[in-house]
Amino acid sequence: MIAAALLSASLAAAPARAAHAPDLVDAVTLVPDAVVDLRYATPDNVTGRPLYRIARCLLLRPVAERLARAADRLRAKGFRVRLWDCYRPLSVQRALWAAYPRRGYVADPDHGGSHHNRGAAVDVALAAADGGEVPLPTGFDAFGPEAHAWAPGLSRAARANRDRLRRAMEAEGFKVNPMEWWHFDAPEAEGAPLLDVAIEPGS
Numbered sequence: 001m002i003a004a005a006l007l008s009a010s011l012a013a014a015p016a017r018a019a020h021a022p023d024l025v026d027a028v029t030l031v032p033d034a035v036v037d038l039r040y041a042t043p044d045n046v047t048g049r050p051l052y053r054i055a056r057c058l059l060l061r062p063v064a065e066r067l068a069r070a071a072d073r074l075r076a077k078g079f080r081v082r083l084w085d086c087y088r089p090l091s092v093q094r095a096l097w098a099a100y101p102r103r104g105y106v107a108d109p110d111h112g113g114s115h116h117n118r119g120a121a122v123d124v125a126l127a128a129a130d131g132g133e134v135p136l137p138t139g140f141d142a143f144g145p146e147a148h149a150w151a152p153g154l155s156r157a158a159r160a161n162r163d164r165l166r167r168a169m170e171a172e173g174f175k176v177n178p179m180e181w182w183h184f185d186a187p188e189a190e191g192a193p194l195l196d197v198a199i200e201p202g203s
Helices: 002-012 063-073 090-099 154-169
Strands: 025-028 059-060 079-085 121-128 173-179 179-187
Touching: 002 121, 025 063, 059 063, 063 079, 063 121, 063 154, 121 154, 154 173
Parallel strands: none
Antiparallel strands: 025 059, 079 121, 121 179, 173 179
16 A cells, blocks of 8 residues: 555656756657557556556667667567667656665666666567567566576577577667666766656657
């Protein structure tokens, strides 16, 4: 009940920095064939409830451009990118922390926050050319050793897809989070401010 109350309060909070929003762009404008599967817009995440009102992948413009180039590399090999999370408002980070306060898996919003809160991180997986599922190491928010970036013991197909994704992302300057094979940070995170800008259209 306490976590639910904190969640409601966090989602109701007005954006704190909308007047000074940076150049956040919708990644789909640069990667039109991306499969938008933002899990925090659905109950299919670690909290069991939607944290976003809509599924919209915003990123800092240079980060979105990096992602588009990585998507080009993967498209040439017969894959599309599946977007699991992009920019995450700080108010949503607070709700997530209230529901799952475990450092290493969820960033503490009061101690540095997440690069997602800066528009400089993306949670991404592979999809087939038709947008369908492909073998992956785990699903999203699978907090355990099998989700680690170099976890052993995977099927050959899942390991190949994980490594294929990482090569494409690293070729464009992203760095994988060692704890989560799907989480990639962009260089633009360095020095970028934490943001609490709404993700609704027109924000």
